[in-house]
Amino acid sequence: MQTLQEVLKETPVTGHAVGVGKEMYALAEELYPLCRSITGAGTRRTLEIIKRHIPLVISKIPSGTKVFDWEVPKEWNIRDAYVLGLQGQKVIDFQKSNLHVVNYSSPVHKKMPLQELRQHIHTLPEYPDWIPYRTTYYKEDWGFCMSHRQLQGLEEGTYDVYIDSSLENGYLTFGELLVKGKQKEEVLISTHICHPSLCNDNLSGISMVTFLAKHLIERKNRYSYRFLFIPGTIGAITWLSINELKVGRIRHGLIAALLGDAGPFTYKRSRRGDAEIDQVVQYVLERNDKRNKVIDFVPYGYDERQFCSPGFDMPVGCLTRTPYGEYPEYHTSADNLEFISAHSLEGSFEVYSEIIDVLESNRKYVNLLPKCEPQLGKRGLYDTMGGNNDAHKFQLALLWVLNMSEGEHSLLDIARRSAIDFETLAEAASQLEKRELIKARGKKRDQ
Amino acid sequence: MQTLQEVLKETPVTGHAVGVGKEMYALAEELYPLCRSITGAGTRRTLEIIKRHIPLVISKIPSGTKVFDWEVPKEWNIRDAYVLGLQGQKVIDFQKSNLHVVNYSSPVHKKMPLQELRQHIHTLPEYPDWIPYRTTYYKEDWGFCMSHRQLQGLEEGTYDVYIDSSLENGYLTFGELLVKGKQKEEVLISTHICHPSLCNDNLSGISMVTFLAKHLIERKNRYSYRFLFIPGTIGAITWLSINELKVGRIRHGLIAALLGDAGPFTYKRSRRGDAEIDQVVQYVLERNDKRNKVIDFVPYGYDERQFCSPGFDMPVGCLTRTPYGEYPEYHTSADNLEFISAHSLEGSFEVYSEIIDVLESNRKYVNLLPKCEPQLGKRGLYDTMGGNNDAHKFQLALLWVLNMSEGEHSLLDIARRSAIDFETLAEAASQLEKRELIKARGKKRDQ
Amino acid sequence: MQTLQEVLKETPVTGHAVGVGKEMYALAEELYPLCRSITGAGTRRTLEIIKRHIPLVISKIPSGTKVFDWEVPKEWNIRDAYVLGLQGQKVIDFQKSNLHVVNYSSPVHKKMPLQELRQHIHTLPEYPDWIPYRTTYYKEDWGFCMSHRQLQGLEEGTYDVYIDSSLENGYLTFGELLVKGKQKEEVLISTHICHPSLCNDNLSGISMVTFLAKHLIERKNRYSYRFLFIPGTIGAITWLSINELKVGRIRHGLIAALLGDAGPFTYKRSRRGDAEIDQVVQYVLERNDKRNKVIDFVPYGYDERQFCSPGFDMPVGCLTRTPYGEYPEYHTSADNLEFISAHSLEGSFEVYSEIIDVLESNRKYVNLLPKCEPQLGKRGLYDTMGGNNDAHKFQLALLWVLNMSEGEHSLLDIARRSAIDFETLAEAASQLEKRELIKARGKKRDQ
Structure with a gap:
């Protein structure tokens, strides 16, 4: 298995x-050194840094709180950890990489022969220079990760093992931002923030979502946008447990992760499979790059597992570049600042923006003069000269929107059916709406 | 682009x-010289000639009548038109071809330099010997068409331009014929009559529909047939506006046009896409010639645009040979009497007849002894000897009709499912009906 | 056309x-010599032999009984038959093969020239050494079958023709066995018993169904199983007429026949086409052998014709090896004890058993904690170590069952969607049910 960067060429950025x-x-560079986990100081610090860019609301849920079948765990904090060798030298040092300690390790301080220590050490024999990333959230244990070499x-001989961590009652912390739009209906964009010094998973998601939120704050939107970190x-x-009545x-919703590598995009559909978000993402990915893929929902992966559990079954898909586990650097020290690029992050930002733009305009319309065609010529919408190819395409767009507007077909449905691009149809719909030939379904006066 | 006749071989005629x-x-030859338009004397004369073959009812709707979003335009008539050259010679002469004048040109009589005249002249640089066909129905203007050469x-120099036309209050004229059948339910066959000296578009449609009507008048039909010219x-x-409550x-309905060229057939489905007419035409075309094509509805083309507007959404498709715009002779002087043939017109007549024959017999039946098979042997319907291949096929047809007759499947559905031809199934249904083993759904005593 | 045994390799037996x-x-060997028919002593004797293996209930329906559109025919019995040649030698002898007499032949005893006799003789010129099988159930007639050679x-010359048969009021006899399960809902397995000395059609079906019944008697089943001979x-x-209210x-139901030859399996779907039995058989056949085929319902073949008549439309398919008429030995003396094998019968038994096993476990479940995933770790269902591939597969199975359990998807649906094998999913469902995380839909306490 080659590394991803060896295999793939750069995804072209259109913008x-x-x-x-x-x-x-x-932002990813700034967040990289912090030791994040599902709780604790590193995660809190991460949220505070994000808050410098967007007005995040930070919530704290106490350890022990019941959340559906689970409960909020004890808070984990770590100050230092090392293993001292025979001559007192540090053979493993948490200060050099927070991946060296199994995340959520209990405190430990004792001497032990190598043979015993080995039971607590994780390596990657296939990639002998990389440190693996391991966790033990729900089983009290401790361990170290290091390169196989x-x-x-x-x-x-005997080694001196030291982990200065604590597992105590505290809080689970998360960040949330609601960008209000004209409608109360929300688009959810969620990203996970629990990984320590790993870049693609999950700093790329954190950075992209932060700047996407910033972009949407700066403009008027039809939908309200809810961002979760x-x-x-x-x-x-925990979030679903608290917000059960509001979901x-x-x-529409997207889980954002793995957005900084050089691979094409993979979209995993929502459990529903044909939700509007599924259609919109597929449309945008297909026209941007033939290498992009759309796959069916499977009940493992990221937090779509929870949002798409049968009791919620929300229209939430997951949009990444190379999927988790499909590149060797995944969950290793090689998922570092060199593995991601500004170029790839920018491409991800553009694709998410384009998806949002299509969502914002993807309405269903009702033809107000549905019997026969209206006379477009007398309204200046019909080119009597002919010949101009763009004008011809726009006239077809007008006819398609008029014909398919009985309130059942979205502009995206019309785009797929007619093979006319979404933006031309949206412009046609806008022109027809201005002339009161069609009306958006369910649109209130101020939208 | 070669001409169609160069490219295509003749469609085989089965009959x-x-x-x-x-x-x-x-009939096409007789109608060819007339200068038809959406109104006026040429169109009226055309209807009168058709009336010699079938008892057409001719309606006149006054200019200015409101018809949905439109109004009936002023009537256009033209007596003569020419351009005189420097020596007084006619460089363009309406008497030689009525295509020379842009259809619906306002009257004009003045001298002008060539430079000004050019603004009003249309040619086809790609086909330098052909005269294009142009119209200006809804914008007052004038112009000439000529060969590029x-x-x-x-x-x-200075040219003397003369168009002796009139745009005055008058009438829009159309022809209609209802051939009553056993049922009040109608099959609509509509063709347009507004093109001047152009043969495939639309004299082929006019001729074929005239003789199809004549054919149906001469026999007993299940459906009533409404023919529109x-x-x-x-x-x-206009017709829909007047007949809104009767549609x-x-x-079932078909728009008939472009039926005289040598190409295979193209059927454009109704907006519904799966109407019975769509299924029947597809079935007949597929078995007649592999080169025939069936395409989805698009909201431009001929009058299916109106019949399939969302407020009507009628089961009306469009059956042509080579579709409009897909052969270079389209809307030019090369669409002349040599471009169409008696052979192709006859093939079109046969395909339309076959479609009607399938429609007439395409019933849904109810099995009157639905529990287990009835004993066909005692009714003389089961060949006890075996061996005869046609007899075997007919017995399968009997079993298929019996098994699929719960009132939901038409004979065409059974034909598709069983791969037995429609006519054999129709004969099987007829035999079973005679023996009171099945009953046609919704059939009254006298049908 | 080669014989089937020349063409096909043996189907691998998995068990x-x-x-x-x-x-x-x-059992097939023991039944082979008997002269079975749709009525009569040979058929009764057959049922009695089967009864030595399973507690069959034998029913007798009098000749003349009205059964839907039919009536039970006279009982046919035959003691002897022959044709004596010119020197008094037996040129045809029923005692050598009961195929020599057309089944249901009326009694006859007379001398006649060869020319007249020929009218009553059936041969197979294509296979000159084989005797064909012919019947004349519903038309009084007589005849002989012999090899063409x-x-x-x-x-x-003159031949002495003798058939000592009788056609008299008597009974139609059939065998039935209900193996009661936890549920009253039944699975029907039906096989025909009317063919004389022919092995694949129908002794293979009789033998396989007998031992399948024996197998199910010996264990506890969810469904009740009804076996018809x-x-x-x-x-x-007749059976449907008597049991109309119980069907x-x-x-689920299967018509069993043609199960002893060396060919792969062919399943003909029920008329419904997507009944659970159709899905289950397709699943089992596809994974057992790529050469197996599944075809759509057609209204001829075996008794699925009656069970799937539109007035019943039962979920009954037909599972054979090589379909009837697709091998030359079909309905000839070459369908003998050498044409079938213990090996093939065993393979058929295994496929039927596997189908029943899937049917028995193919439930729909309801997730009792449908909001977010339940915490599998604290219930010992989540491997915290990772690495074990089988453990990983089992965890995916748990997640799939949890996610798809909203009462609408069967385990087979989940198997198809997830590409995880049915048995692993059934085990996962069982584990989840034990821990009260899911509940089988419609399951009563004692099931």
């Missing part, structure tokens, strides 16, 4: 110069 | 000798 | 040593 891409990359260099699994379960407002 | 084909061609031969667009809108009777 | 296969073959050897067509019609209990 403007690498501006927001650089900002996203800089380094493990092989350890001599037999939550620890994986337990964060989603009906969420009309 | 009898070229008899009705010659009659259809002769002739335009290039005009010298600079109307100017394109405004004619359909519910129309169970 | 244990040839044990039940030998028993099934032995032997017919060609007959000299001109009936003469073809008239037997099914609603039958949830």
